[in-house]
Amino acid sequence: MTPEELMNKIAGRRVIASISGGKDSAAMSLYLRELGIEHDRVFFDTGWEHPATYEYLRGELTREIGSIVELQAKFPAIDTSAITRPRVRAAVEAGNAMVIACLQKAMFPSRVIRFCTQDLKVFPMQAYISTRVEAGEEVINAVGIRRAESDARAKMSEWEWSDGFDCEVWRPLVDWSEQEVIEIHARHGLRPNPLYLQGATRVGCWPCIFARKAEVRMLGDTDEERVALIDELEQELTQRARARAEESGAKLSFERTWFQQFKGRSREQLWPIRRMVEWSRTTRGGRVQDMQVALFSQADDGCMRWGLCETISLGSTPSSEDE
Numbered sequence: 134m135t136p137e138e139l140m141n142k143i144a145g146r147r148v149i150a151s152i153s154g155g156k157d158s159a160a161m162s163l164y165l166r167e168l169g170i171e172h173d174r175v176f177f178d179t180g181w182e183h184p185a186t187y188e189y190l191r192g193e194l195t196r197e198i199g200s201i202v203e204l205q206a207k208f209p210a211i212d213t214s215a216i217t218r219p220r221v222r223a224a225v226e227a228g229n230a231m232v233i234a235c236l237q238k239a240m241f242p243s244r245v246i247r248f249c250t251q252d253l254k255v256f257p258m259q260a261y262i263s264t265r266v267e268a269g270e271e272v273i274n275a276v277g278i279r280r281a282e283s284d285a286r287a288k289m290s291e292w293e294w295s296d297g298f299d300c301e302v303w304r305p306l307v308d309w310s311e312q313e314v315i316e317i318h319a320r321h322g323l324r325p326n327p328l329y330l331q332g333a334t335r336v337g338c339w340p341c342i343f344a345r346k347a348e349v350r351m352l353g354d355t356d357e358e359r360v361a362l363i364d365e366l367e368q369e370l371t372q373r374a375r376a377r378a379e380e381s382g383a384k385l386s387f388e389r390t391w392f393q394q395f396k397g398r399s400r401e402q403l404w405p406i407r408r409m410v411e412w413s414r415t416t417r418g419g420r421v422q423d424m425q426v427a428l429f430s431q432a433d434d435g436c437m438r439w440g441l442c443e444t445i446s447l448g449s450t451p452s453s454e455d456e
């Protein structure tokens with residue numbers, strides 16, 4: 134599309150760019166600026182990002198691409214006096230959306246019930262866009278998705294109507310290579326999110342429910358506080374689930390765990406965070422990697438399709454062979 138055709142296509146609509154704190158959405162914003170396209174930038178705060186992402190987003194990235202609106206899901210108040218674990222209570226009091234959502238739903242998000250994406254990102258974005266539309270604006274949602282990132286993305290079009298957002302979605306970088314993303318950062322003197330330099334392949338929840346083995350290991354090696362919070366949250370949700378089961382004369386059938394993507398395992402065989410971290414430090418398990426592609430291809434549907442977070446998760450997860 135020539136620049137003139139592009140401006141005709143945009144036709145005066147306001148571009149709202151989804152910013153994740155990762156390299157692709159940053160590159161997209163820089164590219165829009167190069168094209169001379171005014172745009173607003175929005176970030177979905179799950180409360181579950183890596184501290185380095187918040188620092189980068191609110192510091193260096195904002196200085197380079199301009200102010201970024203932070204959107205957060207709204208939940209009814211929670212009675213914190215009923216929370217016995219200190220880290221969980223502190224997270225709720227601090228307004229941590231992910232922790233509050235898990236307590237409200239009495240479960241962790243999973244591949245099947247991915248309320249992390251839906252409640253923490255999709256709904257806030259829908260509310261934001263609908264407010265803008267109701268105010269009389271016509272909008273386009275720009276997302277930094279590239280076809281080269283995965284087979285699922287390879288089929289994505291540059292422009293697509295989203296019923297959910299009730300606007301057109303534009304993927305300006307759809308044909309870009311990773312090298313082009315790096316080059317536009319260099320052109321503007323913008324360093325990427327420092328997590329990439331520490332070995333992360335994507336930027337998103339810390340950790341994502343689809344985290345790869347190496348990412349679980351990075352979490353265990355660098356962030357004992359987050360591991361401890363997940364540990365407490367697992368205990369809190371398990372305790373509540375057990376109490377509910379016993380109230381109805383039943384026994385708890387499985388413990389609540391942050392990670393649930395276990396190849397060939399039942400819910401009764403899930404591992405809690407501390408055991409996942411131990412497993413992540415082993416060398417076994419890598420050979421199941423290819424088998425996970427199909428299992429996790431659904432990760433490409435929600436968060437990723439609309440550029441809500443970077444969920445490339447083709448890494449290994451525990452199987453019965455890792456017992």
Ligand code: SF4
Pocket residue numbers: 179242247249250253254337338340341342343436442443444
């Ligand atoms: S990054 Fe992962 S955990 Fe976070 S909202 Fe997306 S799918 Fe859920």
